[in-house]
Amino acid sequence: MSDEKKSSVVLVEEQSFVPNHIAIIMDGNGRWAKEHSLPRMMGHQRGVKVVREVVKWCNENNILYLSLFAFSTENWGRPKSEVSHLMTLFLRSLKKEAKDLIEKGVKLRVIGNRSRLPKNLVEHICIVEEQTKNNNKLTLIICADYGGHWDIYNAAKQSIKVLQEKKLAVEDYSEEMFAQHLQASDIPPPDLLIRTGGEKRISNFYLWQLAYTELYFCDTYWPVFSQNDFNEILESYKKRVRRFGKLDSSK
Ligand code: IPE
Ligand code: IPE
Ligand code: MG
DSSP, rough: OHHHHHSHHHOOOOOSSSSEEEEEEEEOOOHHHTTOOOOHHHHHHHHHHHHHHHHHHHHHOOOOOEEEEEEEGGGSSHHHHHHHHHHHHHHHHHHHHHHHHHTTTTTEEEEEEEGGHHHHHHHHHHHHHHTTTTOSOEEEEEEEEEOHHHHHHHHHHHHHHHHHTTTGGGOOOOOHHHHHTTTTTEEEESEEEEEEESSSTTTTTTTTTTTTTTEEEEEEGGGGOOOOHHHHHHHHHHTTTOOOOOTTOOO
């Protein structure tokens, strides 16, 4: 290729070996419990302990954002008792972990449709978000009553409102303007998505945000996800070549 031609080719930017933003679909709580002849809720409870550990490992590795898929829009379809136990567990964990999050410099953000969550849970989410808002180490994004379809649909509705209020022409409304209405639009998209529990699907998680995310499916059930698993995944991420549809700069 001539030098002239080469310079007009857009090369992919220098790649960072540590992901800025990790997103996790924490799956396998129920199956882990079943394998140990325990009620499903024991799986969820153990899962919370792993969340605490993963926050620590992310901080140690200077990861800036960690998104955790905690409850999907479809999870409301589970038995009432499981849903209610999950909500109680979320509230209890928030209360218990707030102090630790503050000490560790973790900023909490909760995204999703808050209108269907229990009122006392939402109140507590607001308290902890306020208490941790000036923290600047890791941002922990908990996705609760979150669905990728809901997020995009919600952004579309907000966009229509803006178009009507500002009397803008649809042609003048850019993709970037639309994306500003997505949840956590101020946070860069995930570099790495991990799904534990062996399933190989996205299950309506970040649909827009995962466009160029590296995907890693791990068989370990979430309640026993270990630092070894985590380190192995980070090592594997280092070997990925991210091209974003462009050309690899080293070629
Ligand atoms: C993930 O574990 C936690 C939530 C969806 C709340 P599951 O409860 O889906 O566990 P499995 O997939 O049944 O093993
Ligand atoms: C995805 O797990 C949702 C969360 C981890 C919160 P699910 O267990 O709900 O997903 P499916 O049903 O296996 O696709
Ligand atoms: Mg599951």
